[in-house]
Amino acid sequence: MTVEEAANTILGGLREAGINLVASLPDINLAQLLGAIERDQDVLHVPLCREEEGIGICAGAYLVGKKCAVVMQNGGFFNSNNAIVSTLLQYQIPLLLLIYYAGDIGDRTFSTTGSMTEPVLSALGIRSYILRQLDQVKEVIKRAQILAEDSKRPVALLLTKEVLGRRAAAGVLRTRNDAADDERQ
């Protein structure tokens, strides 16, 4: 599976879920997905300067009838927390959060960010699902959007390297050369 196939599958899931506005901030692991979103004529792509503004943009767009998602890294999820609490949760506004899981098991970078990601989601009462198998992605995205709309809350999907078609983290079996390859990707 190539990163392009992975990107097209995830974008296909978003489209089938009815998503027609995506706000985003890049991570190298999201580059192909964001490129595919940008090229899609039916999805309005809003590139952000900081993730918190994306929460506001999606809240406003939801209130006038758009179905929205934010695509960002988990560091960006942390950047967004005040908006998530005092806008999304306070007003009961649904929003799909597609969060690249930096510091996932086996990663050699951002382990602190990774370690706080699920606990913070849990503390905010945001239901989250880790995506590791591409053949489940479309179905999970559709169900997550239904859950967000029904619960009127944000729902988080954690995007791992596996599901983005990147070289999967392989823990102790990896060599220094593997890590160097990742750096060059």
Next chain:
Amino acid sequence: MKRFDCLKALAAEAGDALVVSSAGATTLEWNALRPSDGNFRVRTLGLCSSIALGMALGLPRRKVIALDGDGSLLMNLCSLPTIARMNPKNLIHVVFDNQVYEASGSGETATARGADLVGIALAAGIKGACWANSVESFAQAISQALKRQELAFIGAKVDVTRTLVAPYPMDEVENKYRFVRHIEATEKIEILKTSLPASYG
């Protein structure tokens, strides 16, 4: 110049424009002058312009007015290059700059020491951003912005004066439902879908 006088001028022109207002007294004063389900009160400091941008992108044929403050905009300056990049022709971004955090004890904001929000907006790429230096010029700028199909940014230096008005008459969730129902009714679209019970399937 008093903010309340600017808001009066705006209320006379705003028609059915959607109005998003920043946390603080601006919201209460605006709601007293134009009570409407098309008003949305923001509770996250900084997010006023972003929420308004989302509405403007979602409903490109409807005018959306953001009533921002200096403290709020300073917290979310990155909203300006994003607005410039998306360039929604139906968004009017108003900033009342009283140079203090009025709702938080009236400590000085950075605009009291020289930060120029119109200059920052221009540098971010919002062409035509301007200061309105009197209620008359504010009213004129608003009137033009409502007629034109063009992104607008209007700054207004105002006194630190509140006008005594009624408290906001609803909580956040009621505000959301009333706003969404207002959009459904005026745009003739369905936003909040309700599912049939399983037994009807």
